[in-house]
Every structure is written in structure tokens, then in C-alpha cells.
Amino acid sequence: MSRTLRTPFALLKLYDFLARGAKAHVYIINSTVVLKVPIRYNNPDTTNIADYATGIELIKREKAIYEVFNKRKSKHPNLFCCIFAIREGIFLEHFIIIFEFRNKNREKELVRESTVIRWTLQLISAEIYLEELGFIYGDLRPVNILFTKEDDIKLCDFGDTIRLGEWLRTATPGFSQVSDLKTFRPCITSCGSE
Numbered sequence: 731m732s733r734t735l736r737t738p739f740a741l742l743k744l745y746d747f748l749a750r751g752a753k754a755h756v757y758i759i760n761s762t763v764v765l766k767v768p769i770r771y772n773n774p775d776t777t778n779i780a781d782y783a784t785g786i787e788l789i790k791r792e793k794a795i796y797e798v799f800n801k802r803k804s805k806h807p808n809l810f811c812c813i814f815a816i817r818e819g820i821f822l823e824h825f826i827i828i829f830e831f832r833n834k835n836r837e838k839e840l841v842r843e844s845t846v847i848r849w850t851l852q853l854i855s856a857e858i859y860l861e862e863l864g865f866i867y868g869d870l871r872p873v874n875i876l877f878t879k880e881d882d883i884k885l886c887d888f889g890d891t892i893r894l895g896e897w898l899r900t901a902t903p904g905f906s907q908v909s910d911l912k913t914f915r916p917c918i919t920s921c922g923s924e
Contacts, residue, residue, distance in 0.1 A: 753785035767819035788889030810886035
């Protein structure tokens, strides 16, 4: 038998698929909600089984971060929001525009300097907020930067977010600094004041 993608619920079909990360898939629930779940296959091979286990751990860590966010009275405007978490995954806000595709049909339209400054300040503000909560965002790269209709930034994907002082266990080529490429010994932080 061949390996096929397994949706988390019978009502979700493969055409509900929106995006794939390294260890998780995102499915469209409706125009305002998506569901993020670990990647799972029917008839998986050994690697798929290990990836699924890793995906479960990343989703579990991401749920813990969202629990901390949800305990706060005020939400940060530049951090993605969790609507509801279940054993199988996380229901999240639905944003279609990611950083990589924002400029796809705007090749000739330059981004104004004031917009770049606003985005930079929004990223810094989100990082400061996370650090005040005792976390370091561990996966800053274009695919994890989403845009609202107002062209404001929202960071998403908190599976690699760590507590201050913990080792960062990610190394996306081109986006993360790795201290030793042969052993992939991780750096101590991604973005932070220390």
C-alpha cells in the first residue's frame, strides 16, 4: 500500500489543506479559522512515525505558549491568536497572506520606508512582549510572518519558542545560526536581549 496523508477528522478533506510546515499541516476550517495538526500518514514509514512524534511535541509546546498568552488580559496585536486547543491540534486565526507572497503581485510597487519601519517596530514589539513573558521566539523567518488586511505583521508558529536560558533546538538553513554545522549543536537564543 502507498503512503497517503491522513486528515485529523473525517470531515476534513485533502482539499481543505492550506499549508505544510516541517512537522505540521494546516487545514482550512472556514474563512476565519484554521486547524494546525501534526503531519500524519496512512501506511507511514519509520521516518514518518518519528516526524509525527516530533510534531506532537511541537504542537504540545505551542499549546503551552498559547495558554500563557490566553491568561493575559490584553493580547499583543502582532502575535497570532489561538482560538481553541484540542488533543489533535490547535484552532487558529486564518490569515492567507504570508510574507513570502505579500509582494508577489507587487513587483513594481516599492515598499515605503515608513512601512518597513512600522513592520520592524512590530517585530521588535512582539519579541519584547515574548521576552517579558520569559520566552524567546525560535523560528523567525518569512513563512512565519503573516499580514492582516491592514498590512500589519503577526508572528505565528510558536513550536520552537523556548524559555529564556534554554537551548534553541532549531536550525532552518538560511534563517538560523548554528554553532557547529557538523553536529547541529544549537545556539542559545534566536532573538533576545542577551
